[in-house]
Amino acid sequence: MLRACRRLFVTLLLVLFFTPLTQASDKSAQDSDGAPIDVVGKVVDHHELAVPWGYVPLPRIFLVDGGLSIYSSTESALNSGDFVEQEGAITPANGSEITLxxxxxxxxxxxxxxLILTVWLTIAMARRYRQGVGRKTEPQGWFQNLFEIVFVFVRDDIAKTNIPDAKYKKFVPYLFTVFVGISFMNLFGLLPWGATATADVTVTAVLATFTFFITQWNGTKDHWEHVFWFPGVPGWMRIILTPIEIIGLFTKPFALAVRLFANMLSGKIMIICILGLIFIFADIFGSAAGIGMSFFAVPLTVALYVLKAFVGVLQAYIFTLLSAVFIGMAAEEHAHEEGVEAHA
Incomplete structure (x- = not known):
């Protein structure tokens, strides 16, 4: 019975995994004016959610001339007559502009x-710990053991190592949420119908902004003195060093956002391009060429999927680690030694 259930589960998983490929390629063909595959259309943001059985339209919400307009989908907004589509974008029919x-x-x-999955898992595990499982006894089940390994890793190897001992505990919840949340966002992109949210620079910019504000909010007096005053440094050098330090406050979160965005976007594009060779060869040389190319493209795509899964977790670790480093640098109490060499 157990073996039959496992076979059924694997069969359903394969169906869910491969069914959307045909649907997505059909829609891509419509959007790319006859091109065999639309790479850009696969990675950009959409106003519809791809699911294994098709597409689910998402709400459109506009602020126009101080009024809020809410529609269930793009089609609903166009059918209302208040909006028209021009060059692939929706604009008000009366000629005004969308404020927001x-x-x-x-x-x-x-x-x-x-984020919801991260919060749900954390609450579920916290409930088990309150019941004594994992606190009075050893953790039970592979999932709780995996959860504890990840939490202890973030606490001891990321937070405690880079943030002063007296302060690191209050940053563990944020760092753990960032690590697990970004890991989920990265791994969701491995689904054929999924989207990699972190391949959008606006998403990574928001995440980096959280780190930026937490860093500056928890900056010590010494941190701000070393940004604006530089104890023990000659006054004429402060004219040079202060602008550099101020710029450095913003380049750190900027690097966080761009690094995560660029790595996840490039991985997504690489997989699409290599798998798309099948459709390109079939379109140019015929079906036989497409089938022949699949013997090369499919195994390589599988290998890239494994690599992208590793990179997804790795990039979450790097983002969390650098966040802890920046927070630790701001929260650290600096020694006020005299001289330029001490500052260096």
Whole structure:
């Protein structure tokens, strides 16, 4: 019975995994004016959510001339007559401009999925620990053991190592949420119908902004003195060093956002391009060439999937580690030694 259930589960998983490929390629063909595959269309944000059985339209929310307009989908907004589509974008029919577009997008949905799943798992594990499982006894089950390994890793190897001992505990919840949440967002992109939310620079910029504000809010007096005053440094050098330090406050979160965005976007594009060789060869040389190319493209794509899964977790670790480093640098109490060499 157990073996039959496992076979059924594997069969359903394969169906869910491969069914959307045909649907996605059909829609891509419609959007790319006859091109065999639309690479850009696969990675950009959409106002519909791809699911194994098709597409689910997402709400469109606009602020126009001080009024809020809410529609269940793009089609609903166009059918209302208040909006028209011009060059692939929706604009008000009366000629005015959209003040603010608050529409729900696919990338935003996967951000919510990642954060909700992280919070749900944390609450579920906290309930077990309150019941004594893992606190009075050893953790039970592979999932709780995995959860504890990840939590202890973030606490001891990331937070405690880079943030002063007296302060690191209050940053563990944020760092753990960032690590697990980004890992989920990165791994969701491995699903054929999924989207990599962190391949959107606006998502990574928001994440980096959280780190930026937490860092500056918890900066010590010594931290700000070393940004604006530089104890023990000659006054004429402060004219040079102060602008550099101020710029450095913003380049750190900027590097966080761009690094995560670029790595996840490039991985997504690489997989699409290599798998797309099948459709390109079939379109140019015929079906036989497409089948022949599949013997090369499919195994390589599988290898890239494994690599992208590793990179997804690795990039979450790097983002969390650098966040802890920046927070630790700001929260650290610096020694006020005299002289330029001490500052260096």
């Amino acid at each position: 577009d608050l529409s729900i997008t696919s990338h935003l949905m996967y951000v919510w999925f990642g």
